[in-house]
Structures are given as C-alpha cells and as structure tokens.
Amino acid sequence: MxxxxxxxxxxxxxxxxxxxxxxxxxxxxxxxxxxxxxxxxxxxxxxxxxxxxxxxxxxxxxxxxxxxxxxxxxxxxxxxxxxxxxxxxxxxxxxxxxxxxxxxxxxxxxxxxxxxxxxxxxxxxxxxxxxxxxxxxxxxxxxxxxxxxxxxxxxxxxxxxxxxxxxxxxxxxxxxxxxxxxxxxxxxxxxxxxxxxxxxxxxxxxxxxxxxxxxxxxxxxxxxxxxxxxxxxxxxxxxxxxxxxxxxxxxxxxxxxxEYLKPKITTTDYEKEEIYNSSLKRKNGSIDIKNTKEQMESKYSKILLYSLNENAINAIKNDERYLNIDIESYHRNMNFKDFTSNVLIIINVQSSPKMIAINMMRKLSHCSLYLCFVDDNGSEVFEDSNILEWKRFLKEKEINIELPNE
Structure with a gap:
C-alpha cells in the first residue's frame, strides 16, 4: 500500500x-x-x-x-x-x-x-x-x-x-x-x-x-x-x-x-431487561419505570431520532418512557420551528459524527438540546469510544449539548 x-x-x-x-x-x-x-x-x-x-x-x-x-x-x-x-x-x-x-x-x-x-x-x-x-x-x-x-x-x-x-x-x-x-x-x-x-x-x-x-x-x-x-x-x-x-x-x-462487524451474543428478553434495569440503577440509583416515564414526559417536549435503523426506531416508539412524547425521525425537509423547549436527540452509537448532524443541531439552537446514544436494538448505551468522538466533535464545532446521564 x-x-x-x-x-x-x-x-x-x-x-x-x-x-x-x-x-x-x-x-x-x-x-x-x-x-x-x-x-x-x-x-x-x-x-x-x-x-x-x-x-x-x-x-x-x-x-x-x-x-x-x-x-x-x-x-x-x-x-x-x-x-x-x-x-x-x-x-x-x-x-x-x-x-x-x-x-x-x-x-x-x-x-x-x-x-x-x-x-x-x-x-x-x-x-x-x-x-x-x-x-x-x-x-x-x-x-x-x-x-x-x-x-x-x-x-x-x-x-x-x-x-x-x-x-x-x-x-x-x-x-x-x-x-x-x-x-x-x-x-x-x-x-x-x-x-x-x-x-x-x-x-x-x-x-x-x-x-x-x-x-x-x-x-x-x-x-x-x-x-x-x-x-x-x-x-x-x-x-x-x-x-x-x-x-x-x-x-x-x-x-x-x-467491533461493529463482530457477531453479537443474543440474550433472552429477561436478560435484556435485567441489563437495562441494572444500568438504570448504576446511573440513577434504584428507580422504577413509572418514575422514569414521568421524568421523561416532564423534561422533554420532543424527541428527534437521528441515523437509527428501523429496529431501533420501533423499540424507542414502543418504550413506555416515551409513549406520551412526540417522536420524529430526522429528514432534510423537516420544520425545525415545530421544536420548542427541551429536545432529546437520540443517535445510533455506531454512526460517525458528521456536519449534517452539526447543521441539524444549529437549526435547533433555539431549543435546549440533550443527547443520548442507543444500539441497533434501541437500548441506551452509556460508554463507547464513539461517544467520546461525538463529544470531541461537538466541542470542536462549539455545539452546547447535554447528555442525560452526565
């Protein structure tokens, strides 16, 4: 080479x-x-x-x-x-x-x-x-x-x-x-x-x-x-x-x-639920789904999905925490004036930081933006090398955004 x-x-x-x-x-x-x-x-x-x-x-x-x-x-x-x-x-x-x-x-x-x-x-x-x-x-x-x-x-x-x-x-x-x-x-x-x-x-x-x-x-x-x-x-x-x-x-x-191409070990629904609950306890203490749902509804006026596959989108839309929150997937012709107050942006953890995401966030500068990452199954990810790259990229482009688990 x-x-x-x-x-x-x-x-x-x-x-x-x-x-x-x-x-x-x-x-x-x-x-x-x-x-x-x-x-x-x-x-x-x-x-x-x-x-x-x-x-x-x-x-x-x-x-x-x-x-x-x-x-x-x-x-x-x-x-x-x-x-x-x-x-x-x-x-x-x-x-x-x-x-x-x-x-x-x-x-x-x-x-x-x-x-x-x-x-x-x-x-x-x-x-x-x-x-x-x-x-x-x-x-x-x-x-x-x-x-x-x-x-x-x-x-x-x-x-x-x-x-x-x-x-x-x-x-x-x-x-x-x-x-x-x-x-x-x-x-x-x-x-x-x-x-x-x-x-x-x-x-x-x-x-x-x-x-x-x-x-x-x-x-x-x-x-x-x-x-x-x-x-x-x-x-x-x-x-x-x-x-x-x-x-x-x-x-x-x-x-x-x-790492993305490596075959992933599948787990039963019970094991997935246990992993999810343990992550909630680790980050937020011992809380139940009901309280989490109420906190989500009171904090976010809208959820914006960016670069998610169909499986992750369906998982998020069916998540009890997000049932009463308006959810919209990003597209080029969307009206950003419809977004007000606090907006949660959910991103696939495997997606790379790109200027299209920066331009999207700049158009939402009138809102308070929060960011979280999920995998292909829609499960939230708290630790990953790509999350650190996103943080560096956002800081370099002077985008002020908050991660919910920070």
Missing amino acids: NLSVYIRRRKNLSDLDLIDLSKSKYNKEKDDYKKLIKISDDLNKNKNQEIFKYIYFFIPIILSLILSLGYVDKSTNQINILFFILVIIIIPFGLMTISLVGILYKRSSNSCFSFITEKIQDEIVKEGIKKVSCFYLQGISIIFSVLSIVILLFLTAIESYKFYFATTWLSNNFFTSIIDFFSYPIKMIFPGLIPSHELIIESSKNASSNSIWLWFLISLLVFWILIPRTISLILAFYFSQKALKNSFLYNSKSKRIL
Whole structure:
C-alpha cells in the first residue's frame, strides 16, 4: 500500500456510516486487514492523491538542477571537484547515515519529515506522510544522485569540460587526503579510476581536461551514495509498509468498524431487561419505570431520532418512557420551528459524527438540546469510544449539548 492508496482508503473508512455497513457481506473475510481494505475499496469515494507522485519526482529534479549551478561554471566550462564532492556526496551521505540510524534505532519510518507534517491540517494525510517519510527521503535522494550523474554525462558529452579544485588557503595535502579517503572502496574494485597524486596536484593549480575525473566522481556517487541509499531504501520500505498497515488497521475508526462487524451474543428478553434495569440503577440509583416515564414526559417536549435503523426506531416508539412524547425521525425537509423547549436527540452509537448532524443541531439552537446514544436494538448505551468522538466533535464545532446521564 503506497501513500496515496493509504490516504484514499483511510478517508473512505472515515466517511463511512456504520449503520450502512453489511455485516453478512464482510464477515466472510476472516483477516481484519483484508476486510477493511475490501470495505474501503467498495466505497471508492475518494480519488487517489496523485499529487504525491508528482512531488516525489519534482523535488529531486529541481534540487539537482539548482545545485549543478554551484559546481558547473558554464562561462569557463569547468567543474569544481571539491564543491561536487561536498554537496553531492558528503552532505547526502551524512543525511543518509542519520536517517538510517534513526530507522534502525526506532524500528520505524516516521520521523524524517515530522517538522513539516506538523503544519498539515488533515490528520490522515499527516499520519500517512509520517509513516513513509524516511522511505520518500531515500527515494528522493536516489533520484537526485542519478540526475547528478546524468547532468555530468550530458554536459561532458556535448562540450569539453575541465575539472579543478578551487580554494584560497587549503593545501595540496588536503586535496590528496580527501581523494585518498573517498577512494578507499574503489581501490579494491576499480583502482584505475582513481586520479594519481600528480593529477591531483595539477588540478589544484590548473583545470584538467583528463576524463578520469568524470568517471572518478561518478564512481564516488555509486559507491558512497547509490549503493548505501538502495539498502536504506529497502529498509525504509519495509518499515513504512509495516507502519501504514498498522495505522490503517488500528486507528480508532477501523477499530469501531471491526467491533461493529463482530457477531453479537443474543440474550433472552429477561436478560435484556435485567441489563437495562441494572444500568438504570448504576446511573440513577434504584428507580422504577413509572418514575422514569414521568421524568421523561416532564423534561422533554420532543424527541428527534437521528441515523437509527428501523429496529431501533420501533423499540424507542414502543418504550413506555416515551409513549406520551412526540417522536420524529430526522429528514432534510423537516420544520425545525415545530421544536420548542427541551429536545432529546437520540443517535445510533455506531454512526460517525458528521456536519449534517452539526447543521441539524444549529437549526435547533433555539431549543435546549440533550443527547443520548442507543444500539441497533434501541437500548441506551452509556460508554463507547464513539461517544467520546461525538463529544470531541461537538466541542470542536462549539455545539452546547447535554447528555442525560452526565
């Protein structure tokens, strides 16, 4: 799963209303990860984030062209050896080493671009970029290095370029030490590509047209950057794929979907009644249905049902506590002026917070609003992770509403 597919699938699941989910259709798949992918792909509401593919190639192309202006002097057709080694080999190698140590130490690939992702508002996009940041960094660096080789070959193929060391105060021994250090891995395989001591001294005084400098710089890129970067890319790919899978599987919405799809253990009517009565005792003390009914009638002028299935609606309408209270199911063309005083909004606990609910509550701002949650059978639910998400969502949208059990 790449970044664009991850974002699309996460957004599809985020927009999913659980009451629209078919349990029989998806419970045939035993693997939770494959089950979530199938659910997301069946929705297919969000398009791929193709922009990430373009950015992936755009950044190294621009960077390689800009830096080439530093080591290539078009006016004299000369290439600065020292500057090339510094910006194309030493700095990338240092960054690669830091990122590789971070990947191996943390066993993850989510820290390379954290300073950038903090400014991203979309939480799904932010989380996805964090998970693949080190992988993208390695890929961008490899493309950058390959383009640097292409630029060198292109320039020296169409025109005659000379190579030189440009410095004011560094000694010849410094140049020799630099070349000897970076030549170490090349000596064991292609010793003929290493410039001689005399050529190094000559190039520090006058620009040299010897083509060995071209192949030496390219071999440095291959041995010091491309080979280690490829190893880092493989490691980063492994950890990024693992991180994306875990993020897709264990985020709060995915957990609720999997929990919703789990087969529920049915109980007898007697057991259901005992559970309901025990919940009333736990929240309100020892009270009877008659007193609860009187309290409901005196407190609420109307009940509004939102996102409930037919089974839950029938259960609520047949509930003795609500028999003398006007009950209406939400629809887009309803007249909100008919609602006055205290209004109880009953929501399916599995439904996701959406702006349609916020707009509905804003149209009822002239009333005192109360909120409660029920399951598919119409039984009231007091504790659920989705209730906490509703609370956060309402607080974020500055909706003042009260839960009866608070």
